[in-house]
Amino acid sequence: MKIPSSIWTLLIGILLTLISLWYGQNHGLLPTAASEEATLVDGLFNTMMTISTGIFLIVEGVLIYCAWKYRQRAGDNTDGPPIEGNVPLEILWTAIPAIIVLGISVYSFDVYTSLSGVDIHSAHQAPITQEAQSMPGSAMAATLSDSSPGDIAQADMLMPEQERPPADVVINVMGLQYAWIFTYPESGITTGEMHLPIGKKVEIKMTATDVIHAFWVPEFRLKQDAIPGRESVFRFTPKTEGDYALICAELCGPYHGAMRTQVVVETPEAFAKWQQEQLVASQDELNQAVAMNPGDISPDEFLTPYTQQMGVNPEVLHQIHK
Ligand SMILES: [Cu+2]
Incomplete structure (x- = not known):
């Protein structure tokens, strides 16, 4: 058949x-x-x-x-029928x-x-800041905006701030040659590595200090430009625990290839613990800074607590100092 x-x-x-x-x-x-x-x-x-x-x-x-079906057979030197155009097929x-x-x-x-x-209609009106006019890179940024100068910097890609529900975690991101700096305004932490709690809505407010950079985390399927003098705002919700690479995706200078850092997605408990550690670490640094600059206490007073530890008689220290 x-x-x-x-x-x-x-x-x-x-x-x-x-x-x-x-x-x-x-x-x-x-x-x-x-x-x-x-x-x-x-x-x-x-x-x-x-x-x-x-x-x-x-x-x-x-x-x-077709290559197989219409191949040349042995002893056949004829050509196929000439066909020119086929309107229905072309349509x-x-x-x-x-x-x-x-x-x-x-x-x-x-x-x-x-x-x-993302609100497409307001994206065109993304304003630039007044201070941004004098920043390096402002000429580039200005061409991207058709709003009048001097407006307040505002959400770039999102609907107006008052219309969106608050995010769980807000992070200010700064791109510079050749690093990323993250500030968590709620706790005051500043760090070079991004930590995120699973399942919480994260809002990124991002800008750059020198040239255009781009925030790219392939695992989040997110890529957004960081532009001097403008604030790019975007949101996402991390859902899978792990360490991911944050890569600069805009050629920004000779060390562009090295401009990457880590994003750590962790449980809310681990995130809280990390925040605590960061706060303690910055407090320690602060204490040290205070200790190094004793201000209105005399060198004797400043050094006395250390003398026991060093096995030095405070009197001797007093003499040496004189
Ligand atoms: Cu960069």
Whole structure:
């Protein structure tokens, strides 16, 4: 029994769809998804992967099939029939990619707006600060903004501050050649390594001191520019415990490649403990600084507590000092 070609086409179509759908979910190309928002980006990526797998298999399949089917046979030196153009076919192969591209763009736009409550309409009005006018890099930043100068620096990508619910953790991020500095305004901690509690909404308020840098944590599927004189605000919720690399993703100078640090996602308890340790450490530093600058106490008074430890008679010390 000869199977008609339409049945073959249908069977091959079903097989290609199944393979594409499977591969779109099992390509294993993405790193761990460590934030809740990562799921959105991965959904988009997997959809594109499914479509591209299907297109790849169709194109390569037809190519290999035709090369084999219409190969030159021994002793046959004739040419094939001359075919010029096929309007319905051309309309079809223009329409299909157009629909696919349109669909992906609508989907990606939807993901973009869902990420950290981005408000596309206000993004154009991101103002720059007055002090920023005199900063290095302000010329670059100014071209990005069409608002009048002198406005108060405000959330760049988000809806206005008063309209969004408060985040659980706010972190001020400063990018500079060639490091990241994180300040936790609630506790006053300043550090070079970012610690985040699992499951808490994190709000990043970011700027740069010199040139444009970019905050990139592949596991969070987040990449955002840090621009001198402007505040970029974005939000995410870390969901998977682990150490991740924060990488500068904007060529910012000769040591750009070394501009990376660690992001530690930990349990809220571990996060609280880390905060305590940071506070104690900075308190110790402060105490030392005070001790090094005794101010209005005399050197004798300052040194006396140490004399016992050193086995020196305070009287002797007094003599030496004189
Ligand atoms: Cu950089």
